[in-house]
Amino acid sequence: MQSNLSDLRSGPVMTLDMMRRGESGVVADLRGGHGVTRRLIEMGIVPGVSLRLVIDSGRAGPVIVQVGDARVGLGRGMARRVLVRPDEA
């Protein structure tokens, strides 16, 4: 899962909150301030990591993603700061 950062810059990306339930992808980048990035890093959400959207509570609601064996809940605002390159379906 070691990432090559330059590789991640190519291809279409979307923010995590745009993904649909069951869709998976690779984290391309994190946006936002220090504190935000740090929390995401601790939760294992870093560029190059695969994740899958497990639950989407819709509109302004939070989402749950599966990252490896961990499950992480993110508020909508936080999900917007995670850029994901979706896997080809």
Next chain:
Amino acid sequence: MTTEAAATTAPADIVVALAGNPNAGKTTVFNAITGAHQHVGNYPGVTVEKKEGGRRFDGVAIHVVDLPGTYSLTAYSLEEVVARNYVIEERPDVVIDVVDASNLERNLYLTTQFIELGVPVVVCLNMVDVAESRGRSIDTELLSELLGVPVVPAVASRAEGIEELLRVAVETAREGRVPQRQVRYGRELESHIVEIADLIVQAGGGTREVPARWMAIKLLEDDDEVRREVEEALEDGDNLLARVDRVRAHLESVIGDDAELALADRRYGFINGACAEAVSSSAETPVDWSERIDAVVTSRILGIPIFLLLMGGMFELVFRLGAPPMGWLETAFGWLGTYVSALLPDGPLQSLIVDGIIGGVGGVLVFVPQIMLLFLAISLLEDSGYMSRAAFVVDKLMHHIGLHGKSFIPMLIGFGCTVPAIMATRTLESRRDRLTTMLVTPLMSCGARLPVYVLLAGAFFAPQVAGKVIFSVYLLGVLLAIVMARVFRSTILRGPLTPFVMELPPYRMPTLKGTLLHMWERAWCYVKKAGTVILAASVIIWALLTYPQPPAGTDLAGEPEIAYTVAGRIGHILEPAIRPLGFDWKVGISLTAGLAAKEIVVSTLATTYSIGESEESGAPAVREALRQDPIFSPLVAYALMIFVLIYPPCIASMVVLWREAGSWKWLAFAVLYTIALAWLMSFIVYQGGRLLGFG
């Protein structure tokens, strides 16, 4: 370390610090190591709970210090700073890093930071059974070699592997064996780490305790604490920091990313490399129950109804199951009162013991069964993993009041006790969120307020509706918390909404031992309070309620003797202020006493009424006496319950709020706003009820 438990007074040969992620089973490991030999205190200067314990192993006295659960050792949260400073300053002989084997990669992130710090570390690979049940088998020897630190598999909930863990920990501590490997950050990053580390050494920094390399990495991560230390302790610190900032900017332009992100990426690379070799997954992935449960429990349609059902069920359980043992205790204390009355001659001593102590403390202790059940329910919610789902489910709702789902956990704990609830606000990153949550958490009705409701609802409402009446008070508390949070967030604590991220641990069957221990720790605080604060308050209040006694022949204008006492006079002074709420001076006495702790409202009512009118003591007698009092009606009782719900819960919670908020101004604000709100709500209920003809 200032205080030591009795079991650990012997000088320790080895000091072990227990670290790990939240949810990795750190507490279970701690319990498995120390058994009953525990001591809970605080880290100096902060209100982070510090658990310590002792154990003799193979003739070696081991002292175990439980560090706060953290995901990393940045200086981001209070817990992280406390854990980090303990390891750096107190230099434990060995750190046991508890790692959840079923969630290995994320948990090892913390491990890499201990490795970087160069302290002797032993990894306790906990819950290997869960990992195996998911088709993951871990070659611990290989993992140990790849990480450069000893790795011991364990299933702490069954105490498996604990002996081996201690053996390895003692060995590692004795040899002072530091990690054998380092995370390598790639050419670009490494060159800058080395450069900055050299500068640190030249400036006189970097020791065995705080390696220069570690400091360099932290500086690249823009760590506030280390920056401050460099600025203060190193010569030419400012220049060094300026150089660091240039390097950070340079890195950002070269790798196109935050240095922090690049460093994290390499750490995960190191971890993933090790895991790829040491962990093998069987092809078939067994059913993931957590995912299935989550699909239902956190779903858009069922999430909220299930949540409400669980909450409702919890209260129903507490009241239904708690009622019979409470009755037994009431009978027992009533019998004890009668027995002591018969034993002692009439007079002040008999009154002190029967009315003051047995009536006061007994009146509080009868609620122990219900309090224990409430704590049991909260422990079950926490230990099973549902608590974080509840936070998730309510996140969207919480957004409407300007908070996010995480704020809900302190509020939920608030149903048990306001003190830990206020402390639990530490998990919130933004100060505005924290203060708002702290200010509204006292509105969540804590266990100590329950006795007041039970007494009043039991006296004035039919048994079939009493439970619902109490539930409505709880609900009102929740609604008020929502309204007040909204108000605070749009006035004095306005600001942007901070984003919400939270781990959702896999569902676990709570272990009997763990849950009971959890419950007991909390219930014991309640009993201890009854034995100390409430005992003292009961005696003082009894004295205030007894003296001075009216000289013979005084005209009391039809009022009981108690009106002549100090407390009676205080009550009379207050009466005009609370008359519009339907309360008289006797209620005024109880409410004043209740500022110390809510249980005291009950014991004061008990003392007031048993001194005032009846010869018997015990709760049934108090209920009867309340019913006899013409001032009371179901409406007044309800207004009183609401007042008790809203005004400051107890001294302890207010002290904690003061410390956590860091300013007495917030304390003053919290006290004043809750009293004002309590008055207003009781007023609306009482006067509104009278207009509607309920008076």
